[in-house]
Amino acid sequence: MSINLKRWLTAALGGIVMAGALVGCNSGDDSASATPTINSIKHVFVLTLENENYSTTFGANTVAKYLAQDLASQGALLQKYYGTGHVSLDNYIAMISGQSGNPVTNMDCQSFSEFAQTGTDADGQAIGSGCVYPASIKTLPDQLTAAGLTWKGYMEDMGNDPARESASCGHPVIGAVDYTQSPEASSVAVAKGDQYATRHNPFMYFHSIIDNNADCGKHVVELNTLKADLASADTTANFNFITPNLCHDGHDAPCVTGEAGGLTSADAFLKTWVPIITNSPAFKKDGLLIINFDEGSYAATTVASGVMKLTYAGETCCNQKKGPNLGDYPQTSALGTYNGLQIQVSYNSFGGDNTGAVLISPFIKAGTVSTTAYNHYSLLRSIEDIFKLGHLGYAAQDGLTPFGADIFTNLK
Structure with missing residues (x-):
């Protein structure tokens, strides 16, 4: 989520099985073993949408029928999957690094500032504030590269x-204002418009990735290159992170293109791209597709004395920790005026609320439903376990449950 008042108000007013138990004790090439394990998964795809709570997306009156009905019935519906914060950027950073939010990432880094680190706590959390983390703060891509595995990020509209x-490794200059915070309509100069948002591209916030621009440019590319990469399993990365533009991820509603936006446009995007992924050789052989949301969107709304107050629950799961960089809750921020009212946004707690998620894989039986609570740190830990990597940041939290036998129901 960005500080996009119109979209925010529209959304607000609209409405234990540990990995070791699954891994077993075999080693080497698990794809050749008689009994599959989670390590039989060799290609992971994460496709992240924006700003919807579980009941809106998966409830009886959903407009996202392809996601909520067709795709959920093909794999596993996670009924309790939580974002780790509000707004967007802190959630994306959590998914690939296990780092918690700070006052600047929790406002989506309106300027592309350095993270000023003053220390590291016992949980591997960088202490400080800012946007772009020092090279010493590692990410899932760093882990994959060190293990001889491959990764790519696919960003719709990047470079328009x-x-x-x-068009590759696209981010503002360090210290500059981030003009991708707002979508750009089509014009003579930019025929397609530009709805790319840096804040939805988590790789750009780590010096360990962006400092080698040539290497970053090979890994973080425009979405349309995915089709060619999926032509064979050999050209498909082990880990793939897919970000639609601000319209197609459901963030904006309506969109600068005139599209409806919200879940309507997100569902249409899925109808186009999910079959491309699931029909690819890599997915059919040993793939896992994860469709999640960064955070929930529901807010209780009150209006009094010329002030509209939006209150987000900020619910958490999984014994999530707040992190060392955020103050006490509840917290309230002023966002200016809208239709003559002063707007205040309050968070009762630091979580991202329940969004739900859908996972599809040859290793998941159709119609699987999980009621186990998971969050973005669980996601990171699960991917690390799949590829036999260590655990970063809060993905290493004691007692955190990775995706288990409640999801991977076709491993026998």
Whole structure:
């Protein structure tokens, strides 16, 4: 989520099985073993949508029928999957690094500032504030590269306006204002418009990735290159992170293109891209597709004395820790005026609320439903376990449950 008042108000007013138990004791090439394990998964795809709570997306009146009905019935519906914070960026960072939010990432890094680190706590959390983490703070891509595995990020619209961002490894200059916070309508100069948002591209916030621009440019690319990469299993990365543009991820509603946006446009995007992924050789052989949301969107709304107050529950699961960089809750921020009312946003707690998620894989039986609570740190830990990696940040938290036998129901 960005500080996009119109979209925010529209959304607000609209509405233990540990990995070791699954891994077993075999080693080497698990794809050749008689009994599959989670390590039989060799290609992971994460496709992240925006700003919807579970009841809106998966309830009886959903407009996202392809996701909530067709795709959920093909794999596993996670009824208790939680974001780790509000707004967008802190959630994306959590998914690939296990780092918790700080006051600047929790406002989506309106300027692309350095993270000023003053220390590291016992949980591997960088202490400080800012946007772009020092090279010493590692990510899932760093782990994959060190293990000889491959990764790519696919970002829709990245590079549409070269004056804003490059078509690969696209981000603002350090210290500059991030002009991708708002979508750009089509014009003579930018025929397609540009709805890329740096804050939905988590790789850009780590010096360990962006400092080698040539290498970053090979790994973080525009979405349409995914089709060619999926042509064979050999050209498909082990880990793939897919970010639609601000319209197609459901963030904006309506969109600068005139599209409806919200879940309607997100569902249409899935109808186009999910079959491309699931029909690919890599997915059919040993793939896992994870469709999640960054955070929930529901807010209780009150209006009094010229002030509209939106209150987010900020619910958490999984014994999530707040992290060392955020103050006490509840917290309230002023967001300016809208239709003559002063707008205040309050968070009762630091979580991202229940969004739900859908997972599809040859290793998941159709119609699986999980009621186990998971969050973005669980996601990171699960991917690390799949590829036999260590655990970063809060993915290493004692007692955190990775995706288990309640989801991977076709391992026998």
